[in-house]
Amino acid sequence: MSQDAWLQNYDATCRLAQEIAENIHERNRQQRTGGNPAKINMTLRASLQKLKQNIAQLKEGLLRASSSRRIMQSEADRRQNLIDDLLTREKQLNATFKGDITESEPSRSTLMAGGAGASGGTSANPWLINESDETKGLTFGEIKQQQQRVIEAQDAGLDALAAVISRQKIMGQEIGNELDEQNEIIDDLAHLVDTTDNRIRNETRRVKLVETKSASCGMLVVIVLLLIAIIVIAAWPV
Numbered sequence: 630m631s632q633d634a635w636l637q638n639y640d641a642t643c644r645l646a647q648e649i650a651e652n653i654h655e656r657n658r659q660q661r662t663g664g665n666p667a668k669i670n671m672t673l674r675a676s677l678q679k680l681k682q683n684i685a686q687l688k689e690g691l692l693r694a695s696s697s698r699r700i701m702q703s704e705a706d707r708r709q710n711l712i713d714d715l716l717t718r719e720k721q722l723n724a725t726f727k728g729d730i731t732e733s734e735p736s737r738s739t740l741m742a743g744g745a746g747a748s749g750g751t752s753a754n755p756w757l758i759n760e761s762d763e764t765k766g767l768t769f770g771e772i773k774q775q776q777q778r779v780i781e782a783q784d785a786g787l788d789a790l791a792a793v794i795s796r797q798k799i800m801g802q803e804i805g806n807e808l809d810e811q812n813e814i815i816d817d818l819a820h821l822v823d824t825t826d827n828r829i830r831n832e833t834r835r836v837k838l839v840e841t842k843s844a845s846c847g848m849l850v851v852i853v854l855l856l857i858a859i860i861v862i863a864a865w866p867v
Contacts, residue, residue, distance in 0.1 A: 633773070635690045639711060642683040646718050649676045653725050673726055680722070684715050701779065 652673050656666045691712065695705040 635687065635694065635708070636773075638683065638690070639687055639708075639715075642680065642687060642715060645676060645680050645683065646715065646722065649673060649680060649722050649726075652676065653722065656726075677719075677723060677726065680719055684712065684719060687712055687715070700776065704776065 652669055656669045656673065658664075659666045659669065687708075691705065691708050694700050695702075700708075
C-alpha cells in the first residue's frame with residue numbers, strides 16, 4: 630500500500646464511519662416515528678463489518694510502511710493515532726447500533742464529528758487530529774511534498790555515501806595493486822642480491838686459488854734459480 634493509497638483509504642474509512650453515524654441517526658428516527666428500520670439495520674451491519682475490515686487494512690498498511698521505513702517515525706506515530714481514533718469511533722458506533730448508548734449521550738458528538746450533522750457545521754479535516762508541528766496548517770498535497778523532499782534528501786545522502794564508499798573501494802584496489810607490484814620488485818631485488826652474492830663468493834674462491842698458485846710458482850722459480858747458481862759456481866774454474 631503506497632503512501633497516497635493509505636491516505637485515500639483512511640479518508641474513505643472516515644467517510645464510511647460518518648455515513649454509519651448518519652444511518653444510525655436515521656434508524657433511530659424511524660424507530661421513534663414508528664417506521665420499519667429492518668432494511669437500514671441490514672445496511673448498518675454490512676457497513677460496520679466493512680468499517681472493521683478497512684481499519685484492519687489501515688493497520689496492516691501502516692505496519693508495512695513503518696517496518697520498511699517508507700515513512701518517518703513521526704508520521705507513523707501520527708497515523709497510529711488516527712487509527713486509534715477510528716477504533717474508538719468503531720466501538721462507539723457498534724455500541725450505538727446495538728442500543729448500548731443513545732444519541733443523547735456525549736458520544737454522539739464524537740460519532741458525528743466532522744460530518745454535516747444536525748448542526749450543519751463545516752466538516753473538520755480528519756488529518757488535523759493530533760497534528761504535529763511540522764505539518765500543522767499544511768494541506769494533504771503539501772504534506773506529501775514535504776515527505777517527498779525528506780525522502781529525496783535521504784536518497785541523496787545515501788547516493789553520496791555510496792559514491793564515497795565506491796571511491797574508497799577503488800583506492801583500496803589501486804593500493805592493493807601497487808603493493809603487489811612493490812612485492813614483485815622486492816622479490817626481484819632479493820633474487821638479484823642472492824645471485825650477486827653467489828658470484829662474489831665464486832670470484833673470491835678463484836682469487837684465493839690464483840694466489841695459492843702464484844705463491845707455488847714463485848717458490849719454484851726461486852728453487853730453479855738456486856740450482857742454476859749452484860751449478861754455475863761448481864763449474865766455475867778456480
